[in-house]
Amino acid sequence: MGDSGGPMTCTVSGQTYVAGVTSWVISSQSTGCLPNYPSVYTRVTSFLSWIRLYVSDWFRSCRALSILALICFLAGTICTGLKLFALKENKALLIAAVCTIVTAAICILTSDILLTQNIDDFSVNGVDADYGWGFALTLLGMGIAVIAVVIMIVNLVKGNGNGKVNNNDDEK
Numbered sequence: 001m002g003d004s005g006g007p008m009t010c011t012v013s014g015q016t017y018v019a020g021v022t023s024w025v026i027s028s029q030s031t032g033c034l035p036n037y038p039s040v041y042t043r044v045t046s047f048l049s050w051i052r053l054y055v056s057d058w059f060r061s062c063r064a065l066s067i068l069a070l071i072c073f074l075a076g077t078i079c080t081g082l083k084l085f086a087l088k089e090n091k092a093l094l095i096a097a098v099c100t101i102v103t104a105a106i107c108i109l110t111s112d113i114l115l116t117q118n119i120d121d122f123s124v125n126g127v128d129a130d131y132g133w134g135f136a137l138t139l140l141g142m143g144i145a146v147i148a149v150v151i152m153i154v155n156l157v158k159g160n161g162n163g164k165v166n167n168n169d170d171e172k
Contacts, residue, residue, distance in 0.1 A: 069103075072100045098153060
């Protein structure tokens, strides 16, 4: 009888949010506007324990790893920018950039592995989820990050731009 289980959304000050779940229920225990008449919605917060029962931890882990990867990429980009433009002789910035970007790549790889192992858990109204462009872009970003790290490590090992080399010929 209706759109049972669909979201009930509200807009307050231009911000839309999910306020409840639609469901037609006739009950003396009804908490709707008119008890003993069909209720049209229920509060989502009343069913958080039930929702958490069916929302897997892998999804939360995937989201957390993706956020951590973004933070690490931003930190690595800032370190790289400082190394290239402001503090050219600071070897620690290059090491920090390498470490944060490697961490980001590992987080993306782990997140993508979790997603591919559990993609079958996603289904909305009988439509199965696919990987989409977001998945491809994360893999592309991870590949570019690995290439950047290799270039940085080669630069670090060669010693290019990582401090002055004392040359006795310049003093004569």
